[in-house]
Amino acid sequence: MRALSALPLDDDVLDRIFTFCPTFTTLQSLILVSKAFYTVYQTHPRSITRAVAYNIVGPALPQALRAIRYPYGDDEVEPGDREYHKEDPDTMATTCPEEHEPSVITAEEKMELQENARMVQSLEDVYSLTQKDRTSATSVLTPEESWRFRRAMYRIMLYCRLFPGDRYTLDDIEELEEEGIKQIQKQRTAVLAEYPTDELLQLYAVVRFLRGILEHVIGDEELATNLAQLFLSLGPESILDAYEDRNYDILEDLLGYSILEEDGDTPLYIGYFSTPLNNIWAARKVTAPPKEEEPATKYILDEIIGANDTCSQCPSLGGLKLITSANWHRVDLQPTQFLKSHLKQTYSISHPFSQAVDKLRLEHAAATREENKRSYPGFKLDFDDDNDGDNDIRTYLPPQLAQFLPDFNKLVDNDPTRTSPAPFYAAVFATPKPSEWDEWTQDKSYCQSCFNRFFEENAWRWYLREKIEGGWNPPEDCWYGYNCKTMVHKQAHADSKNHLCVPTRGGP
Ligand SMILES: [Zn+2]
Ligand SMILES: [Zn+2]
Incomplete structure (x- = not known):
């Protein structure tokens, strides 16, 4: 059909072209090309918009739409004025279903969809790097795996918005009493019971992943066990923020109270996901419900790449845990741990060394931000x-x-x-060193102990070079080099000789 566009293009072809737009902005520009384009768009605005939304979000579009469209409640209403815990569980579970007739996607929804898709993509990148393939910083999940992951992530987002950790103050929780908490547990179970068992197992796997991120950010194991459940309720977007910030302050700020002052024991959030899921496994007589001590990735991934890989320098089996440049940013360090022998205990060396590492990290972070500003105008x-x-x-x-x-x-x-340590690792790898280290390149994979050994042997070489480039004129080498014990307690000796060198004599 060629009537409407009056172009050497069929209207059908133009309609198809519209549906291939990768973003709403592209679609918008295309519509504005000419009156004819606009007219063709106007014949099927809903299906074209939905097709573009699909390009952005992928097959998890129904879940993504439900997460933003669900009528969660009025932000203006104080929790005390609306008794959320008294709402009917089944009504909550079936409101705004995932499957529905194509509808108009509003401008605001388009922005939210795009924003959330970016966030879910970032989380998928982290998932892929930590659970699927340690050598790629961007996701290598297959389309099927990616769909499972994203569908689950949007459902988690919905759940966290329905039962948010920042809804109640600690006093409110006390007022709910056991009865109110039981009621909320029923609602949570009903909301999750809408999904088939295999998709719930996938959701469980993604919850485990988010909890893992939180535990990594929190660090302290005991604290993490208490806090992770509560922080989960703040939703995937906040968890990603904390991961990128390498710090959980942002989560505490969201909660509105300091969890450390309390004992972390908030009954409303114990078993935030696991209690309703266990209810469902039991009700459905699931024969092999997932176990805490077993990895949950099998519900999402068909294959893990390099699961049986060994360290490049020793026979240690490491798989996903091996360290390579793509996952350097996850390896947290105390820079001085990498100083060789007695250099560690010599303050006049270890202190400026730490400062030099920090400076490198900060400069790199600042440069990355500048780079981002350039690539996104208006940023x-x-x-x-x-x-x-x-x-x-x-x-x-x-x-x-x-x-x-x-x-x-x-x-x-x-x-x-709060910045990535990766620039420091890269700098040490790039520092010239004796030929015995020729085989140790940054693209290879290392177990933690070989990684530590490499840095212990070479971090001081980087620092020596750094100092010389900064104008330092090294005094004569001390015979005992980094093994010198005198430098630890005799400042004058530490200053008068260079100790960033290999010993030429044994024990002083
Ligand atoms: Zn090794
Ligand atoms: Zn010495």
């Missing part, structure tokens, strides 16, 4: 650090006032623990 950092530019107070103030406010970005910039 502007703000103090909530979500990069949407809406929160930089200084832009709302006259410049003569704004200059007195601290640059919130700078505050974040000055904390090296």
